[in-house]
Amino acid sequence: MSYRIPMGPYHPGLEEPYKLDMICEGETVQDAELNIGFNFRGIEHLAETRNYYQVIALMERVCGICSFIHTLTLCQAMEKLAGLEAPPRAKYIRVVMAELERLHSHVLWAGIAAKLMGFKTMFMTCFALREKVMDVLQAISGNRVNYSMNRVGGVNRDVEDPLALLPLIDELEREMTRTVIPIFTTSSTAASRCAGIGVLTPEKARSCAVVGPMARASGINQDLRRDAPYAAYEEMKFDVHVQPAGDVKARLLVRALEIMESCKILRQALTSMPPGEVSVGGDKFAFVTGTATSRVEAPRGEVMYSVSWKEGSRNPARVHVRTPTYANMPAVRWMVRGARLADTPLIQASIDPCYSCTDR
Amino acid sequence: MTDLETIREKLGTSEPWVESRGTHWLNPGAAGVRQVAAVMNEAHARFVTITAYQLPGAEGFRLEYHWDLEGRLLGLPFTIAGNAIDSIFDLSEAADWIEREIHEEYSLEFTGRECAPLLLRKGDESGVNLREIAAAKPAPAAQAQKEVAQ
Numbered sequence: 001m002s003y004r005i006p007m008g009p010y011h012p013g014l015e016e017p018y019k020l021d022m023i024c025e026g027e028t029v030q031d032a033e034l035n036i037g038f039n040f041r042g043i044e045h046l047a048e049t050r051n052y053y054q055v056i057a058l059m060e061r062v063c064g065i066c067s068f069i070h071t072l073t074l075c076q077a078m079e080k081l082a083g084l085e086a087p088p089r090a091k092y093i094r095v096v097m098a099e100l101e102r103l104h105s106h107v108l109w110a111g112i113a114a115k116l117m118g119f120k121t122m123f124m125t126c127f128a129l130r131e132k133v134m135d136v137l138q139a140i141s142g143n144r145v146n147y148s149m150n151r152v153g154g155v156n157r158d159v160e161d162p163l164a165l166l167p168l169i170d171e172l173e174r175e176m177t178r179t180v181i182p183i184f185t186t187s188s189t190a191a192s193r194c195a196g197i198g199v200l201t202p203e204k205a206r207s208c209a210v211v212g213p214m215a216r217a218s219g220i221n222q223d224l225r226r227d228a229p230y231a232a233y234e235e236m237k238f239d240v241h242v243q244p245a246g247d248v249k250a251r252l253l254v255r256a257l258e259i260m261e262s263c264k265i266l267r268q269a270l271t272s273m274p275p276g277e278v279s280v281g282g283d284k285f286a287f288v289t290g291t292a293t294s295r296v297e298a299p300r301g302e303v304m305y306s307v308s309w310k311e312g313s314r315n316p317a318r319v320h321v322r323t324p325t326y327a328n329m330p331a332v333r334w335m336v337r338g339a340r341l342a343d344t345p346l347i348q349a350s351i352d353p354c355y356s357c358t359d360r
Numbered sequence: 361m362t363d364l365e366t367i368r369e370k371l372g373t374s375e376p377w378v379e380s381r382g383t384h385w386l387n388p389g390a391a392g393v394r395q396v397a398a399v400m401n402e403a404h405a406r407f408v409t410i411t412a413y414q415l416p417g418a419e420g421f422r423l424e425y426h427w428d429l430e431g432r433l434l435g436l437p438f439t440i441a442g443n444a445i446d447s448i449f450d451l452s453e454a455a456d457w458i459e460r461e462i463h464e465e466y467s468l469e470f471t472g473r474e475c476a477p478l479l480l481r482k483g484d485e486s487g488v489n490l491r492e493i494a495a496a497k498p499a500p501a502a503q504a505q506k507e508v509a510q
Contacts, residue, residue, distance in 0.1 A: 036457075080381040209407045209454030222406075227431030292381035293426075293433055304433075306411045306424065322409035322458075330457055 002030060005341065007348075009038045016355035018329075020348060022336065029336045029344060034329060039359040047319040052078065052152065052285055055316060059305075060146045062321060063357045065105045068097045069298040070305075071150035074319070076230060077307040078152045080292035082285045090154035091232040092273045096162075097140065097149055098231065098296070099262040099269070103172065104133045105299030106255045106262075109352045110180060113252065116346045117193040122183060129175055136168050154279030162270040169270070173263040181256045194249035198335040198347035201246055208331040211324050212301020213258065214351050216242045217250035224297040235272075236265045248350040255352075287311065291318075300324035300352050323357035364429070370399045383426070383435040393425065396436050397448035397455075405429040407454040412462045415439070421468060444469040 002025050009017035019035040043062060047055050059074045060067045072094055079085065086094070111126030134144050140159055141147035149155050159165070184190050200210070205218035215222055223240040225233045241257040243250035287309040295304045301324030308318040328351045335351075336344050364377050364384060373389035388396055400407070405427035413422040420441040425448075427434045438445065447470035448455050459470045 077382070206404075206406070207453055209452070222431075224431070228433070290381065291383075291424075293383045293435070295382070295433060302408075302428075304408055304426070306409075306426075308413070318411070318413055320409070320411040326457060327408075327454065330453070 001025075007344065009035075016353070018353075018355050018358070020332065020336070020344070022341070022344065024341055027341050029339050029341060032333045032336050034333060036329070036355065036358050039355065041359060043360045044319055044321060047316055049315065051314040052287070052316075055319065056150060056152075057146075057148070059319070059321070060148070062323070062360050063354055064145055065108065065354065066101060066298045066300070066303070066357070067146045068101050068149055069296055069303055070321070072098060072231070073294045073296045073303050073305045074307065075150045075152055076294035076296070077292040077305045078285075078287070080294070081287040081290060081307065081309050082152060082281065083288070084153045084281045084285075086154040086231075087277050087280055088232070088274045089158070089276045090278045092269050093140075093155045093157075093159055093278060094150070094231040095233060095236065095269045096159065096165075096266060096273075097137070097147065097155075099265045100133060100137050100140075102262045102299040103259060103266075104130060104137065105352070106259050107133060107180075109255060109349075110184065110252075113248075113346065113349055116349050117189060119187075119189055122180075125179055129172065129180065132168065132172055132175075136165060139165070139168075151279055152285055153281030154277070156279070158278045159270075159273065162273045165270055166267065169263055169266050173260065176256070176259050176263070181260075184252055184256055190252070191249065193343075193346065194247065194252055194350075196245075196247050196249075197339060197343045198248045198350055199246045200331055200335050202244070204331065204334050205246065208327075208334070210301070210328045210331050212298070212328070213251060213254045214301065214328050214331070216240065217254045218246040219244040224295055224302055228295060230294070230296060232269065236268050238265050248346060251350045287313070298324055300354060300357075301328060321360055323354070323360060325351070325354045325358045329353060329358060364432075364434075367399055367403055367429075367434075370402070371396060383433045385435045385437070388436050388438065392446060393423075393438055393448055394446050394451060396425065397451040400427045400429075400434075401451060403429060405434065407452045408433065410455065410458045410462060412466055412468065414466060421445075421466065423462075443467060444471050446471050447473040449473045 002023055005022045005024055008019040017038040021033040022029045023031045047058055050058050056071050060071045062070045107126050107130045111123045114122035114126060138144050141149050200218045202219040205215055205220055219242060221242045226240055238261045241254050243253050289311040291308045293306045295302055304322040306320040307316055310317050332348050335347050339347055371388055371391040375387045378385045408426040408428050411424040415422055422437055422439050424435050424437045447459055449459055462468050463470060
């Protein structure tokens with residue numbers, strides 16, 4: 001006899017409100033339905049009522065983890081409409097901030113995944129590491145969550161002594177290499193809880209058009225930093241890690257390896273940051289009529305902004321945001337099919353979902 | 361690597377691809393959205409999103425369909441006079457949520473599918489034009505100014 005188990009919108013296994021309705025036979029999930037929209041905020045519509053300064057502050061609040069990424073994507077689109085290009089130093093600072101945000105997101109996710117595995121000491125280790133990343137973000141921007149770094153035409157703050165940040169990156173990389181990565185890759189707890197569960201095959205990953213680490217953990221070799229470089233990524237040397245298995249362990253490995261790549265990129269950006277100004281264009285901007293798009297590889301995958309403007313207006317005519325969780329979440333239905341009920345909190349967490357982004 | 365020209369030829373459109381502000385645009389001409397989705401599947405392009413615009417007055421809607429082809433963002437716009445367009449959900453399951461969202465935000469019908477609610481709705485009503493309902497109310501800031509003036 002089949003029965004229905006609702007998980008969410010309020011559940012200890014979920015950090016944010018959404019609902020996974022699972023149809024089970026015994027302990028096995030046969031199918032699932034997903035419901036989102038519990039906190040839908042209408043930010044896209046609100047953006048049309050904000051001027052070109054206010055809209056940046058508004059879009060920074062789409063996501064609490066990727067706040068920099070959202071303003072970066074928006075500002076890149078607005079720069080195309082204003083005919084501006086950020087100066088080289090600003091592009092490097094954007095890379096530094098984007099990679100620090102990736103570190104923050106991946107380490108935070110590793111902690112939450114460890115907690116869901118029942119590995120609470122690892123949760124504490126990851127959150128201690130996350131604090132170190134946030135210290136660096138605070139040292140650069142003065143803020144821990146909404147950094148207010150991006151502006152149309154560049155960034156608001158300079159990194160006065162980039163080389164002073166290198167010891168912090170070294171320390172972070174050392175901790176990751178000594179503690180987090182070996183435990184996640186070799187411990188029997190992690191292996192028994194992650195290997196072979198929540199499998200998303202490459203075919204299904206393509207069909208669902210998933211993005212980011214989730215796609216790369218299902219054997220799809222895509223990364224906008226390499227495929228459609230923005231900011232200063234064209235000048236950075238890094239590898240894109242792909243794992244073919246498509247299970248929770250593969251997602252764990254991809255993110256762990258990406259942490260190391262982020263450290264590599266940060267070191268390059270900090271040591272070769274060009275001198276010069278950090279913004280162009282002054283304080284007043286004139287946007288042409290039309291639409292501009294911008295895409296950025298956020299920690300969870302591709303973020304896309306489509307921004308439309310009417311010449312002479314201070315407000316955008318339309319801002320459309322496609323966030324990575326919005327692309328990745330529907331695939332959870334296929335990942336939990338055939339899984340044990342007890343594994344479903346970890347499976348849904350393995351996509352690193354963000355409902356703040358989804359319910360934008 | 362799939363050539364953009366091959367896609368254009370398969371769609372039978374005479375207008376060229378135009379690269380503008382981050383997107384390669386193609387006017388699909390007489391090709392319908394389902395034909396475009398089928399050609400994109402053949403090219404192994406990844407569906408990205410649909411951006412909906414409500415045109416002024418009773419002009420209808422403009423829907424911009426986006427796919428990614430090996431790092432290039434492709435855009436194909438469709439203007440519809442009424443309030444319905446063919447669904448591509450059966451050809452591209454990744455279009456599921458965005459079709460449902462547009463249905464709930466703009467009261468636009470995607471023919472050939474049932475749009476299960478995503479919860480973006482007014483009370484119990486699903487498929488109403490939320491944008492028009494919101495536009496009828498003054499923005500909170502404007503309302504506050506009005507109240508201060510009074």
